[in-house]
Amino acid sequence: MNGLLQGCILALVGLGFSLVWGILNIVNLAHAALIMIAAYLTYFLWSLVGLDPFVSLPLSMAVLFGIGYVLQRCVINLVMGASILTTFLLTFGIEALFVNLFLRWFSADTRQTKPIYANVSLNLGPLYLPYTQLGAVIVALVLTYLLYVFLDRTRTGSSIRAVGQDRIAARLMGINIAQTYALTFGIGAALAAASGTLLSATSGFAPNAFSAFNVLAFSVVVLGGLGSIPGVLLGGLVFGLVYEFSGTYVLAQRDVVIFAILILVLVLRPTGLLGREGYR
């Protein structure tokens, strides 16, 4: 059960990553840094101002949307036409920059946002469901649904999907590519912020604890299938369960298990479980 709860947050981690990768064709290795920034923002809003993590969620999402928008508009847009190595190195460099700055400013101490209801659980017979976890799951599911509706039903969402399918045709239709890319990256960053906020409330964190989330987000997206929102949700749930079971039954080497699954999926079924062309 705990695995399923954790899986919903993992799905949210993968969601922003999947959107950016699917539309911009960039594997955004700064994703984990964006999650980290949101986690610290939530922590300080809670410890200094006393704001509940679920109340500050929209605020940190808005801030990270701004950071993501500016980052894409001013920096990453400059290398969109370059090779894979370039975008990889650039986002990895941005990631390392933020992590090192945060290590300098906030040290490697482990922190956690602990509202008063942090250790209270909902008891359902034999099941104990912590309220923070439960709230996190609801937020994750709602955001996933909202993204689906946004991409599927709105004009802006259609233009984002159009850019993802064919950049040149989209430009001919009068879509501003640079701005759409920045918007998409901003939404990806806002989703990363949501997962960062939830993670800061459900587990302890330190600046260098986030780097695993890049490979994890990639694995979730690959397993579910690139370009599929239900796929990301499924991938997240599967990995949540795998994480839970490999932690209890196999060995402490969880990342090895995750990695082995990732390789198997890539070799056997490169499109993932629910993947297909384009973004839906």
Next chain:
Amino acid sequence: MNLAIFVAGLALAILAARPQSSPGLRWAATLGLLAILVAAPALSSSTSILFDALTATCIAYGWNVIGGFTGYASFGNVAFLGLGAFIAGGFMSRQPGHYAWPWFLAIPLAVIITAIVAGGIGIVVLRLRGHYFSIATLGVAVAMPQVIQADAAFGAHGLFANFFGGGLPLNFPLPEDVQVGPLTLDGNRVFLYELGLLTAAIGWLLTWRLGKSKFGYGLIAIRENEEAAEVMGVDTTINKSLAYMLSAALAALGGAVIGYKLTNMTTEAEALFSTTNNLQMIIICLIGGVGTLWGPLIGAFVLFGLQEALRTVSSNAEFLAWQGVIFALLVVLVVLFLPRGVMLFVMSRTPLTWRVFARNLVAHRI
């Protein structure tokens, strides 16, 4: 003094790399560079940063084979760096149950074993391309330290019981002083440094031969167009696998010598598998020039020369505190402003003006 060696070495390397120079001059510059580097311990009181630069050069030459020649952007060579260091450490360690073998046995063996492991990993990951290959190799880098700590294989009752220490540090003595005629060579300052120089020289020699061999041309063909290379009769699977193994072997060589200098390795040795080590080999190639013979050497000299310069102008503690931030910032700036590296100016007659950087910045925008 180290700074002077870096600057002189850089000047000679650029002279040797220039296609416009006559072959005689290029050879003279190469030998002059070698002479300065061999004699460095006599010129400088501390060879530590030179040692770091030269082992990093060897590792960067390794990345250059797969990332530069073959065009497969590997992000996980740090796994082989660490694995090489730990295997060599396991053979050299004097802990109970270990072999206490001398370095000239342990290090080559570690290189060979790592290359074989890389061959096995390569069979799987080299089926992937582009983003998928890069992330899969990044996954190798994340998983490797955990494999080394794995109780099932290397724990007290595992397959290779406690080979990697099983929680205890692996330790081995520093090399002893060497007596050559009337000279006594300090084991740490001179001998280990020359070993580091040897790794860089091996990396250079292999890359030099590679650039002239059929195998090397095969790799370049794969980089330019894999399907076309296949059609032209290049066995892409074999060539890619060999390139990956060679790349891992050089990473392991550099790593094993770095590990030898540590003399004390714990299974939690995060420093060997750090993101900085992982990025460093790539950024060195990028600063110098990806896929070139002199690029990695020039890149390493620029990077470590810059570090040495910063260390001299600021206090050491201050520098160490900001090292990570400066390095990450450098990665971002190099990617944006100088993606083809110093070799851009060396190979062609491009003048060194701010216009070149501005043009690089906007070259790939949408």
